[in-house]
Amino acid sequence: MIAAQPPSPDLTGKLAVITGASRGLGRRAAVRLAAHGATALLVARTESALAETARTIQSRGGGGAVVLPADLSDPSVVDNLKASARQHGRASILVNAAGVFGPIQMIKDSDPHLWINTQMLNTVAPTSPVAPSCPT
Numbered sequence: 001m002i003a004a005q006p007p008s009p010d011l012t013g014k015l016a017v018i019t020g021a022s023r024g025l026g027r028r029a030a031v032r033l034a035a036h037g038a039t040a041l042l043v044a045r046t047e048s049a050l051a052e053t054a055r056t057i058q059s060r061g062g063g064g065a066v067v068l069p070a071d072l073s074d075p076s077v078v079d080n081l082k083a084s085a086r087q088h089g090r091a092s093i094l095v096n097a098a099g100v101f102g103p104i105q106m107i108k109d110s111d112p113h114l115w116i117n118t119q120m121l122n123t124v125a126p127t128s129p130v131a132p133s134c135p136t
């Protein structure tokens with residue numbers, strides 16, 4: 001039996017914010033969204049890896065890519081990111097793929113700052129003003 005393919009969405013003119021776009025799920029989502037015509041705003045800390053994602057997008061045609069390096073565990077950086085993102089228009093797609101899994105160790109041995117950073121990234125940043133539906 002051949003499964004029916006879902007219709008290919010036309011995302012031309014749409015702006016998508018993809019966090020964690022430097023590798024893994026975020027990179028794959030960004031490449032796929034751009035292949036359907038969206039302009040992808042690529043967010044993560046590692047600029048060189050974001051640039052690699054942008055090159056992949058550009059080599060395949062479709063929508064464009066904008067590299068916006070940012071540490072999402074830092075609220076002041078997120079504020080700057082919001083301003084930068086809005087220079088490109090109003091985003092209607094958000095992929096929150098930035099995340100960390102850790103630190104994995106005994107609480108007595110762990111660095112509280114790492115826990116705070118993990119919480120900021122995994123639970124606070126996804127609800128931050130980076131979310132395109134948030135008002136200015």
Ligand SMILES: NC(=O)c1ccc[n+]([C@@H]2O[C@H](COP(=O)([O-])OP(=O)(O)OC[C@H]3O[C@@H](n4cnc5c(N)ncnc54)[C@H](OP(=O)(O)O)[C@@H]3O)[C@@H](O)[C@H]2O)c1
Pocket residue numbers: 019020021022023024025026043044045046047049070071072073097098099100101121
């Ligand atoms: N892969 C799976 O099967 C799976 C399953 C369930 C859940 N998840 C969750 O889905 C998310 C993505 O998974 P993945 O496999 O793609 O993970 P990954 O390959 O480790 O990628 C994580 C992404 O988050 C970015 N990132 C990490 N810290 C950041 C920070 N402080 N600010 C901005 N960006 C940051 C990383 O880029 P930089 O290092 O360049 O900043 C990277 O692009 C993770 O939260 C993971 O726990 C994954």
